[in-house]
Amino acid sequence: MxxxxxxxxxxxxxxxxxxxxxxxxxxxxxxxxxxxxxxxxxxxxxxxxxxxxxxxxxxxxxxxxxxxxxxxxxxxxxxxxxxxxxxxxxxxxxxxxxxxxxxxxxxxxxxxxxxxxxxxxKRPALTPIMPGKNAPFMIVDAGANVDCKPEYLVQFAHMGREYYKGVLKVENPSIGLVNIGAEEEKGNELTKNTYQLLKNEEGLNFIGNVEPRDVTSGDTNVLVCDGFVGNTILKMYEGTASTLLNIIKDEILSTGVKAKVGALLLKPVFKSIKKKFDYKEYGGAPFLxxxxxxxxxxxxxxxxxxxxxxxxxxxxxxxxxxxxxxxxxxxxx
Amino acid sequence: MxxxxxxxxxxxxxxxxxxxxxxxxxxxxxxxxxxxxxxxxxxxxxxxxxxxxxxxxxxxxxxxxxxxxxxxxxxxxxxxxxxxxxxxxxxxxxxxxxxxxxxxxxxxxxxxxxxxxxxxxKRPALTPIMPGKNAPFMIVDAGANVDCKPEYLVQFAHMGREYYKGVLKVENPSIGLVNIGAEEEKGNELTKNTYQLLKNEEGLNFIGNVEPRDVTSGDTNVLVCDGFVGNTILKMYEGTASTLLNIIKDEILSTGVKAKVGALLLKPVFKSIKKKFDYKEYGGAPFLxxxxxxxxxxxxxxxxxxxxxxxxxxxxxxxxxxxxxxxxxxxxx
Structure with missing residues (x-):
């Protein structure tokens, strides 16, 4: 190669x-x-x-x-x-x-x-692979296409599926549509129309809508959305994780000696978490x-x-x- | 009353x-x-x-x-x-x-x-008040309007400003446009057009685009966006915080006795964090x-x-x- x-x-x-x-x-x-x-x-x-x-x-x-x-x-x-x-x-x-x-x-x-x-x-998509709680998940698209049509998202689903299947070695990856409600009729014009297409598309393990709350569990392998929403998810994930770890640090520093001892004992735990969330482990984002x-x-x-x-x-x-x-x-x- | x-x-x-x-x-x-x-x-x-x-x-x-x-x-x-x-x-x-x-x-x-x-x-907006690292922040709109026009977002900015000023007692609240890039020309059709309106709107302390990564710091008081993006932010915040705290818990449980002792000593720290992130402290979301x-x-x-x-x-x-x-x-x- x-x-x-x-x-x-x-x-x-x-x-x-x-x-x-x-x-x-x-x-x-x-x-x-x-x-x-x-x-x-x-x-x-x-x-x-x-x-x-x-x-x-x-x-x-x-x-x-x-x-x-x-x-x-x-x-x-x-x-x-x-x-x-x-x-x-x-x-x-x-x-x-x-x-x-x-x-x-x-x-x-x-x-x-x-x-x-x-x-x-129709439109290539930037597709980072992110660490989830139970498995890694892919976002298609994470920012290359900020204004999308439903047919783009259907292609995102196929491309994401082939990548996840081939590289992450999962036989029939689950495909979810990022949406602000679990029910079929929820969402904006784009997601409502995309749902109808994905539902009838052959060769996809389409599991329906996935709410942003459930994205980070990693229970859905491939998440399709327009690039604006995908980029928002990516950056909210990074931002919230960093905010939360900073708050934990601040709280520990502002509390007494006991908490500092606790933090010292927990050091390997935090190190292992940092590793889990480390983009370096996952390489880069393919442009599919x-x-x-x-x-x-x-x-x-x-x-x-x-x-x-x-x-x-x-x-x-x-x-x-x-x-x-x-x-x-x-x-x- | x-x-x-x-x-x-x-x-x-x-x-x-x-x-x-x-x-x-x-x-x-x-x-x-x-x-x-x-x-x-x-x-x-x-x-x-x-x-x-x-x-x-x-x-x-x-x-x-x-x-x-x-x-x-x-x-x-x-x-x-x-x-x-x-x-x-x-x-x-x-x-x-x-x-x-x-x-x-x-x-x-x-x-x-x-x-x-x-x-x-033109459109009323659902506006939860969220805990940020340095201050609470408001999202306008968080899900009432999934498809928006730029002029709606300008009204969201005014309504959010009045609420933050009156209830959260900040003289001149900062207004940010949620966007996937800091520069004026970044974003989708909606955010690009909204930016131009907000820039020229009188009576607003408009500080420009705010990337989702920076939302949770709380450094910007009022964040305007369409309801789909706002709801995504809200639920990614909840989801990521919960995922991260669960991972910390799992890691502690899977490590040796030392980490468990550490966790015990850190209990008050985690309790105080939980309180900081507790929606119960903030009441509800006004529909402005x-x-x-x-x-x-x-x-x-x-x-x-x-x-x-x-x-x-x-x-x-x-x-x-x-x-x-x-x-x-x-x-x-």
Whole structure:
């Protein structure tokens, strides 16, 4: 397998990117890497990592797209950027997958314009995999499409199903429609109309509406919604978890010595919880519906997060999810 | 002040309702109550509470609206229900406020049809007050209007502002637009258009977009959004907090004795957190924009929650928020 890596994407690039690649090379023997970025900068970084093997090719790219730039403009103008060059490697079938921790907007725009959509796909969807209480769950879409039509959400369901089945190895993943009521007739125009389509759609284990209250249990594998709601869920999850852990910390600090002793004893528990909620364990968010394996890693990814996103790309590739999505959606188109 | 109480609304009615009223009578001297419901049932309950004063009037109502009924149908057909009778007391100016813990849908429909909107208000909004890390925050709307237009959200901002200012006593409450990006141009059609209106609206301390990640800090007082997004925020907050506390509990139980000792020492900390997140402390959610003080209490309210919702009705009344909303919105209409 050949993976293209945007060497300059993310808060900790290029150090974390190159480190993640070197970690991955120690773990997976059958991957070749193409790292894009200014040749001297990437070379310097490889030297620091003491890498001397032949499984990394540097693809020189002089420009970098920052998170402050207008995504579409940046993709159109900066043809020599590390992101565009990495995407082109997939477009030209020189690589099987592409990975970036840079600007989400630019990555999505670049996947659409350079890699292109799968025939029949109306809107590709950003689909992070989140830690739930009982199992991980996927949100399709988490922000790529803020205004949606019911037929987009039906495709989200199929793409999410194929990914969850192939990569998370669940035979018949459950599909839920995020809605503010459990009953069929509840919700807004979009969810009411989508419910009717999903109910009659073949090949989906559609379990009905799922209220946001029940999302984090992880009892439903794939949750479909428009990108505005999906992004709200994603960020409420992060925000509430962080608020709550901060409140616990504040309360402990403001109470007497006893509580501090208690906190000390509970340290391993909190550590294990932190690990459970750690995005680094899950890799990145695949952008499903484009004609290639395109994975958006978290902006603040460190080496370990990159390594896990590389593992995820490999699972995506080995399980032939891309081919299955194509079959599924081209058939229906 | 005279308050109408739906004696049969909520999971614990009529016991919790009557108990809450009796608790409130001990705390506030200047309130008279009108409890609606089957006369014998309410009488029986008052007897159990040993109430013998003259500040409670029972208004006989033979029917009860359940949460399973179609809200609009129920309001139209069950004229002799405890909810309809309570709402009519406000409509006929025999009471200054109405309180129910019954079906949210039926309550909202009843407020619209029986109590009626304030002149100039396009859509009334359900506005729960939530505990944030640094301060309580309000969500306008939390589920009454699932499909919104930008001009509704501008009115939500004004109504929320008047309530927060009057009842939560903050001179110039900050108003934020819930959005999936901080920048002005981010979001969906609704938020982009709403931003432009709010930016140019006079008399609002509009601070711009607030990402869902930052909602729970409580740093923004009033958060406006459509009812689908607002309800999602509300339920994600409840769901995530509950999931996280359950995970902490599970982790403690699955670890050794040390962690259990730690948990024991931390008990007061968790108790204080539970109190901080307790909806019972905050009363209910006012339905702003209707021509009366209408408060929806939580379905699982106990006596204490009812007492607090009664206190909230009194603060609403004393602070003349209803009159201020009328002035504000009639002026602009």
């Amino acid at each position: 050949r993976i293209a890596i945007d060497g300059m994407g993310g808060d900790n690039a290029p150090q974390a990117v190159v480190n993640g690649v070197v970690q991955a090379l120690n773990e997976f023997k059958d991957i070749e890497f193409y790292i894009t970025g200014p040749e001297d900068v990437i070379k310097e970084q490889l030297k620091k990592e003491n890498y001397t093997g032949d499984k990394i090719t540097i693809i020189d790219a002089k420009e970098v797209i920052s998170t402050n730039e207008h995504p579409v403009m940046a993709i159109r103008k900066k043809k020599d950027s590390s992101l565009c060059k990495a995407l082109n490697l997939v477009k030209e079938k020189k690589c099987d997958a592409v990975l970036s921790a840079g600007s989400t907007g630019a990555f999505l725009a670049g996947c659409n314009f350079i890699v292109g959509r799968i025939k029949g796909v 519906g484009v004609d290639g394996i395109c994975i958006k890693a978290h902006g603040s990814s460190d080496g370990k997060a990159f390594k896990n996103a590389i593992r995820q790309s490999k699972q995506f590739y080995d399980s032939k999810v891309l081919e299955k999505i194509k079959e599924e959606l081209e058939l229906k188109a | 005279r308050i109408a109480i739906d004696g049969m609304g909520g999971d614990n009615a009529p016991q919790a309702v009557v108990n809450g009223v009796v608790q409130a009578l001990n705390e506030f001297k200047d309130i008279e109550f009108y409890i609606t419901g089957p006369e014998d049932v309410i009488k029986e309950q008052l007897k159990k509470e040993n109430y013998t004063g003259d500040k409670i009037t029972i208004i006989d109502a033979k029917e009860v609206i359940s949460t399973n009924e179609h809200p609009v149908m129920a309001i139209r057909k069950k004229k002799d229900s405890s909810l309809c009778k309570a709402l009519n007391l406000v409509k006929e100016k025999k009471c200054d406020a109405v309180l129910s813990a019954g079906s949210t849908g039926a309550f909202l429909a009843g407020c619209n049809f029986i109590v009626g909107r304030i002149k100039g208000v 924009g209707v021509d009366g003080i209408c408060i929806k209490a939580h379905g699982s309210s106990d006596g204490k929650a009812f007492k607090n919702a009664i206190r909230q009705s009194k603060q609403f009344y004393d602070s003349k928020v209803l009159e201020k909303i009328k002035e504000e919105l009639e002026l602009k209409a």
